[in-house]
Amino acid sequence: MSSRSAAPTLEPPVPLPVTPASELATISRLRPRETWALLKPYWVSSASKGGWGLLLVIVALSLGLVYLNVVFTDWNRLFYNALEQRDFAEFRTQLWRFCWIAAAIIIASIFKLYYTMMLQMRWRTWMTEQFLDRWMAHQAFYRIEQTRATDNPDQRIADDLRVFTDSALSLGLGLLSSVVTLLSFVGLLWVVSGPVSFALFGTEITIPGYMVWFAVAYAVIGSLIMHFVGRPLIGLNFQQERYEADFRFMLVRLRENAEPVALYRGEPVEQAALTGRFGRIRANWAQLMDYTRRLTFVRSGYGQFAIIFPILVAAPRYFSGQMTLGGLMQVSSAFGQVQGALSWFVDSYGELVGWKAAANRLIEFRHAMESAERDAAQRDGVHQIAVRSTSAPEIAAHGLALNVPGRPLDQPLTEPFDLRIAPGERWFVSGPSGCGKSVLFRAMAGIWPYGAGDITVPDATRPMFLPQRSYLPVGTLAEVLCYPDGAAAHPRARLEEVLTACRLAHLADVLDTFDNWSLRLSPGEQQRIAFARAVLQEPAYLFLDEATSALDEETEAAMYTLVLERLPGVALVSIAHRSTVARFHTHRLLYRPVVPAGTAGKTGQGGVGAVSYRVQASVIAANPAADPGPEG
Numbered sequence: 001m002s003s004r005s006a007a008p009t010l011e012p013p014v015p016l017p018v019t020p021a022s023e024l025a026t027i028s029r030l031r032p033r034e035t036w037a038l039l040k041p042y043w044v045s046s047a048s049k050g051g052w053g054l055l056l057v058i059v060a061l062s063l064g065l066v067y068l069n070v071v072f073t074d075w076n077r078l079f080y081n082a083l084e085q086r087d088f089a090e091f092r093t094q095l096w097r098f099c100w101i102a103a104a105i106i107i108a109s110i111f112k113l114y115y116t117m118m119l120q121m122r123w124r125t126w127m128t129e130q131f132l133d134r135w136m137a138h139q140a141f142y143r144i145e146q147t148r149a150t151d152n153p154d155q156r157i158a159d160d161l162r163v164f165t166d167s168a169l170s171l172g173l174g175l176l177s178s179v180v181t182l183l184s185f186v187g188l189l190w191v192v193s194g195p196v197s198f199a200l201f202g203t204e205i206t207i208p209g210y211m212v213w214f215a216v217a218y219a220v221i222g223s224l225i226m227h228f229v230g231r232p233l234i235g236l237n238f239q240q241e242r243y244e245a246d247f248r249f250m251l252v253r254l255r256e257n258a259e260p261v262a263l264y265r266g267e268p269v270e271q272a273a274l275t276g277r278f279g280r281i282r283a284n285w286a287q288l289m290d291y292t293r294r295l296t297f298v299r300s301g302y303g304q305f306a307i308i309f310p311i312l313v314a315a316p317r318y319f320s321g322q323m324t325l326g327g328l329m330q331v332s333s334a335f336g337q338v339q340g341a342l343s344w345f346v347d348s349y350g351e352l353v354g355w356k357a358a359a360n361r362l363i364e365f366r367h368a369m370e371s372a373e374r375d376a377a378q379r380d381g382v383h384q385i386a387v388r389s390t391s392a393p394e395i396a397a398h399g400l401a402l403n404v405p406g407r408p409l410d411q412p413l414t415e416p417f418d419l420r421i422a423p424g425e426r427w428f429v430s431g432p433s434g435c436g437k438s439v440l441f442r443a444m445a446g447i448w449p450y451g452a453g454d455i456t457v458p459d460a461t462r463p464m465f466l467p468q469r470s471y472l473p474v475g476t477l478a479e480v481l482c483y484p485d486g487a488a489a490h491p492r493a494r495l496e497e498v499l500t501a502c503r504l505a506h507l508a509d510v511l512d513t514f515d516n517w518s519l520r521l522s523p524g525e526q527q528r529i530a531f532a533r534a535v536l537q538e539p540a541y542l543f544l545d546e547a548t549s550a551l552d553e554e555t556e557a558a559m560y561t562l563v564l565e566r567l568p569g570v571a572l573v574s575i576a577h578r579s580t581v582a583r584f585h586t587h588r589l590l591y592r593p594v595v596p597a598g599t600a601g602k603t604g605q606g607g608v609g610a611v612s613y614r615v616q617a618s619v620i621a622a623n624p625a626a627d628p629g630p631e632g
């Protein structure tokens with residue numbers, strides 16, 4: 001019998017972290033100007049015409065429902081009077097009246113909900129498109145990941161935008177009904193409460209409609225206390241969203257990497273990490289519970305005291321004989337309506353803080369995207385790599401010093417170097433691991449601003465980059481093959497022919513099969529899919545970053561031969577550790593470490609004595625003697 005340990009529990013191994021008060025205060029800020037800047041754009045955009053139309057219909061339906069409720073209240077009086085007076089004719093009339101009032105309420109409620117949902121989706125669609133545009137433009141999605149400028153952009157686009165638009169509408173419509181109710185009852189309360197007079201420092205003071213002022217004061221004080229007690233909930237909701245998204249992301253990562261984790265027997269580590277992430281959810285939840293308890297205390301106290309408060313306020317007039325019991329009850333009921341309408345803030349506080357948290361997460365996300373846009377716009381070639389397109393046919397780099405985030409500007413990863421890659425040339429890039437070979441490719445692709453110098457690329461050419469693990473979207477194999485173009489970009493016969501040429505003939509029958517191909521295909525097959533893409537797209541410049549690392553030498557040679565046959569004029573730039581690849585190239589780019597004097601051995605990224613690299617270009621075929629070889 002195996003002696004397996006007891007089933008793992010979700011108890012965290014370390015004390016649960018608690019969000020510090022200072023951080024909570026920062027993320028709970030109200031930011032009214034920026035929130036307005038989030039709310040406004042849709043309603044002033046050209047797309048908002050339909051939205052305004054829907055909003056008007058919804059507002060009309062809401063007002064209609066308030067009116068129907070007033071009619072219904074009146075119906076109650078008439079119907080029960082008819083019953084009391086045993087007036088059958090009136091009873092029948094009121095029954096018919098009930099039918100149409102009820103039908104009108106049902107129809108108005110259904111359409112109000114239906115159109116509200118329609119408007120929510122319109123607004124959300126517009127905002128999602130705006131956010132997606134900005135996230136994709138200037139490759140902000142990539143920069144944000146590189147600099148870790150914000151957490152879980154996916155959650156902000158998928159969830160926060162939904163909460164933001166849905167709650168903005170439901171809160172706005174709730175506010176509107178409260179205002180309408182307030183307007184309907186404030187006049188009545190003013191009249192029935194009458195004036196109150198008292199002497200202050202010998203002066204007789206009279207307050208007309210004094211119950212209205214008491215209702216206002218009661219609601220204002222209640223709202224202020226509510227906000228004072230509940231404000232940290234904005235930050236806690238903010239964090240809760242973040243921790244939930246972190247947890248979900250980790251679960252998805254585990255799913256995506258199920259095989260390597262299973263092979264490593266990494267379950268305990270993964271489970272500990274998941275438990276830790278879940279622990280943060282629990283810790284934050286405990287804080288949320290605490291503040292919600294305080295808030296509920298205030299809200300319940302506020303609601304309960306509101307029952308007795310108008311009677312207490314009106315009692316002096318009642319006991320002095322200025323008011324009848326019926327009058328007292330009427331005042332109390334009108335006060336309840338007015339105070340209820342004024343209590344929109346108190347009643348909606350829970351939804352308001354959730355909405356504000358979503359708004360703050362979106363504001364933060366927008367800042368991150370703006371800073372990515374600024375990064376893209378401000379490439380001055382001094383502290384950032386500037387990439388320009390020119391009419392010259394070659395790719396050229398001038399004074400290019402590659403760097404990485406967090407490393408001092410005056411100690412870049414590579415010393416400045418020049419490079420010129422002409423059409424048809426084939427460059428073999430080699431050097432120690434971590435020297436910045438892939439970083440060079442990223443810089444040439446225009447997605448790596450860290451460093452200095454400038455790069456010019458020929459316009460109207462689309463260089464193609466094949467990394468070690470190419471991106472395979474979830475979809476049909478034809479879509480995977482044609483990515484980033486659509487599946488219809490190439491005729492079916494061509495796809496089959498190219499698959500066969502890339503030694504993937506066995507996949508020709510499943511071109512229409514939908515799957516997560518990155519989990520289904522072997523790494524070697526995935527690399528051949530990448531070669532098939534290159535053959536299909538016929539780029540003028542092809543960059544291969546260890547793109548054959550999963551292939552045997554014979555297949556690797558076959559892939560290079562295929563590319564050179566099918567794309568005879570292509571400029572090829574390959575990063576590879578295997579020297580067998582070198583023979584397909586005409587030039588070499590070699591990285592050599594330059595260790596600062598007196599610091600040999602004390603290497604560390606970005607620290608004192610960090611290794612820099614000197615990048616040297618040489619010709620392989622024309623001058624083999626000058627070729628220093630991979631070991632230098």
Ligand SMILES: Nc1ncnc2c1ncn2[C@@H]1O[C@H](COP(=O)(O)OP(=O)(O)OP(=O)(O)O)[C@@H](O)[C@H]1O
Nearest residue numbers: 146404405406432433434435436437438439440605
């Ligand atoms: N986003 C980043 N933030 C900080 N450092 C980074 C980042 N991306 C890369 N680096 C660092 O930059 C250095 C160069 O990375 P790069 O991927 O170019 O190495 P490489 O020469 O391609 O290595 P290998 O041969 O192992 O693939 C490495 O030390 C790496 O850790």
